[in-house]
Amino acid sequence: MIAELGHYALVLAFMVSLVQSSVPLIGAQRGDAVMMDLARPASIAMFLLVGTSFGALTYSYVVSDFSVINVAQNSHTDKPMLYKISGVWGNHEGSLLLWITILVTYSVAVAFFGRNLPPALRARTLAVQGMITGGFLLFILLTSNPFLRLDPAPIDGNGLNPLLQDPGLAFHPPMLYLGYVGFSMAFSFAVAALIEGKVDAAWARWVRPWTLLAWTFLTLGIALGSWWAYYELGWGGWWYWDPVENASFMPWLAGTALLHSAVVVEKRDALKSWTILLAILTFGLSLLGTFLVRSGIITSVHAFASDPTRGMFILLLMGVSLGGALLLYALRAPDLKGGGLFAPISREGSLLLNNLLMATATATVLLGTLYPVFADALNLGKVTVGPPFFNAVFVPLMIPLVIAMGFGPMLSWKRGDLAGALSRLKAAAGAALLAFGLAWVLAGGALDDVLAAFGFGLAVWLLVATLVELAERVKLFKAPLAESGRRFARLPRAAFGMTLAHLGMAFIVAGVTAASAYKQESVQVMVAGQTITVAGYEFTFQGAERVEGPNYSAVKGHFGVTKDGEPIAQLDPEKREYTSPPMPTTEAAIHTNGWADLYAVVGDPNEDGPGFVTRIYFEPLVPFLWYGSGLMALGGFVSLTDRRHRVGAPTRRKVAAATAGAKPASA
Incomplete structure (x- = not known):
């Protein structure tokens, strides 16, 4: 019954999408406020209906209702609850329903937080969003129904793809779809602006x-x-x-x-x-x-x-959505x-x-x-x-993009002074040259090391240039420290967001450069007691054993890592064999000190004799990739808190002026 409710909710949502995609659009053309205002309740109704459908599918996974084909094919009774839930979007039908759920979530967010948008623009934007939603609802109903029944129902399901039974993959698709689908709002705003024939600073x-x-x-x-x-x-x-x-x-x-x-x-x-x-x-x-x-x-x-x-x-x-939008454009x-x-x-x-x-x-x-x-x-x-x-x-x-990121924010609007901007970036240029020289010399000074050294110089250029730009904004060392502190506190959050994002890019450039140029690896067959040296670290293979997991069996290897006789880490990689469904996976063992990773993998037993195939990697600055990505995302979230990014939010000055000019109710 729950599955049928979820399916019925999708059908009703499709019917609502037809209303949302047409009536507000006609109302905007006619200037009919009542028809335009229908976009908001239609968005709310679609959000509730699609949310009900997504909730029904999630419930079916949680209770292991194997009479639903989608659940039987992608879940198993013994799976941990996290992977039962993530199994909802670990397949085509469920992931498509997640896509639609996020789509209607963005629509209802505009309906609630875009109240100060011009009524016609809001109506047209939500109508276009309704068209997109209607297309995907039709897709899922005609080709990808996640609520089809299976009779007789099996006792256990086939299980989720073992590669997806991982915390990283549990959260990866929702994050990715929040990005993918979020761009539909920019698309809807663009098409609405084209229909209206007006694009200005307010639209941006x-x-x-x-x-x-x-x-x-x-x-x-x-x-x-x-x-x-x-x-x-x-x-x-x-x-x-x-x-x-x-x-x-x-x-x-x-x-x-x-x-x-x-x-x-x-x-x-x-x-x-x-x-x-x-x-x-x-x-x-x-x-x-x-x-x-x-x-x-x-x-x-x-x-x-x-x-x-x-x-x-x-x-x-x-073809319909993109082609229609480009034709309108x-x-x-x-x-x-x-x-x-x-x-x-x-x-x-x-x-x-x-x-x-x-x-x-x-x-x-x-x-x-x-x-x-x-x-x-x-x-x-x-x-x-x-x-x-x-x-x-x-x-x-x-x-050239990274170079431009350094000096671009130093230029003025309309007409900039390139010489002046570069003069203020002498410290960045000097630091970049120093980083280039040090990286080249430390790598051995060979011609092959020039590109890697240039990559480090580029990363340091962007890092220092970004900090210099922030210092220029607050007049650091050019004004009393107290005044610089006040300027820092009054900076728009979007400025902080830009700084964080550019710093994140600098970290990523450094990480990519090091991981590409200085990564070391060793692949070999090792027997217990054997030691190999990679990047100055001694990896001693201590043997392997067979272990049993909740729904897999594994060969678990053991490596002791030392450097100059001092213990550094114990690495225990696994080679797993899952039973539901049958599939081998590799579980690497990684030790990080924040600057570099030691990475060990144990493979299959050697067919020609004793020992196991092993792979050892030294991964320099790979953590900088995650630091950089985190800084960029943090910069985005910080920018979103900027008051200027709150759609239709009046400034405090305007609110204060309006309050001061208002007459008392008793006047």
Whole structure:
């Protein structure tokens, strides 16, 4: 009965989406306040209905109702409760329902927190959001019903994919979807603005918080996925340019460009047409990611489904939504006037450079991801585009971007003084040269070490330049310390958010450089008592034993790690064999000191004699990747608390003036 209730709620939600996507739109065109106001209760109704459906599916997992096919295929009685719940979105149907749940959550958030939006813009935005929701509801009802019954019901289910039975993967999809789906709000605002024919600074202020929220969650989602791949797959890497990894990275790149271009629209009333296009394409890339994961055209550990019928439906949904938005853009964009002019050397110019580099990087990743698909479809043979291509093309684009991130915030709006900005960044340039020289000398001074040393110099440049920019804002060492403290306390939170995000990028550049250039690994067969040395650390294999887990059996290896005779760590990796469903997994053992990781993996027994296959890695500065990602996400959340990002919130000054000018009720 619970499953039928969940299915019925989805049907009702689809009917409500038809109302939400049409009546407010007609009302906005006619100027009918009653019809426009229907968007809010419709959003609330859809949120309640879809929430009921998601709750029904979650309940079915919690109680192990194996009469529901989805539960029987993706859960098991013996699973821990965390993985029973995460099993809800550990499959195509459940993850699609999670997508829709987040979609209606964003809609109802706009309905509640966007009360001060112009009524027509709010009605049109929620109507477009209703159209998107209706399309996905139709998709799940026609091709991916999560509430289908199974008769007779099995005693136990098949169990969740063992790779997904991990805390990192329990939270990774919700974070990722909060990012993916969040960009639908920027899309809806963009389409509503095109219908209305008006894009101005106020529109940019309204769209920025939703874009920033989506970008922050997507940053966390990508970081969680990378962290999971690093410690769960046992290959010692954190990024492989997998097509599904790229599918999440592309909207992040486009969303980053969108955030910066929206600043130009808000501050200078420029780049309006470009910002609208970015909003459309960013969500289009989110839809593309959904297509890649669910269509079966690629093979990946991250893929959810391999049903071409579902892929065609998503392709049709992409064609209607993205094609319709681009057609509207082609018709209306010429009417969007450019606004204020600016010199190439200016804050606007630096943000435009950011956009050009981000857009080019996105196009590069898109080409490398889709080219093998097109080559296969056109019978051009099997083509593999892997890390060598992406590293060779993507990295050079990031170098000028990171350099520009250092001096861009030092430039003035409209017309900047590049010489003045660079003079204030002498400390950053000096620190970068010093870091380059030290890294090169310490690495041995060989020609091959120049690029790695340059990467460290780049990271230090951005780190120090970001701190210098913050010091300039508060006039540190140029005014009394008390005044600098007051200026620091009065800084907008968005300024702190930018500082944190840029510092995070500096950490990531350092982590990527070290992990790429100085990682050391050793793969061999080891017997008990054997010792190998990696990066100055002695790893002694103490043997392996068979252990039993709650739903798996494992070979557990033991390594003692010492350096110069001093004990450092005890590493106990496992090679597991799950029974429900049958699948081997690798559980790496990692010891970190905050600067570098010692990473050990035990594999299969040696077929030609005693011992086990082992892999040992020294991972320098890999923790900086997680520090950097965390700082970037923290910067996003801090920026969201800025008063200027609260849609429609009046300033204190205006509130005070209105209060002072109001007459007493008794007058």
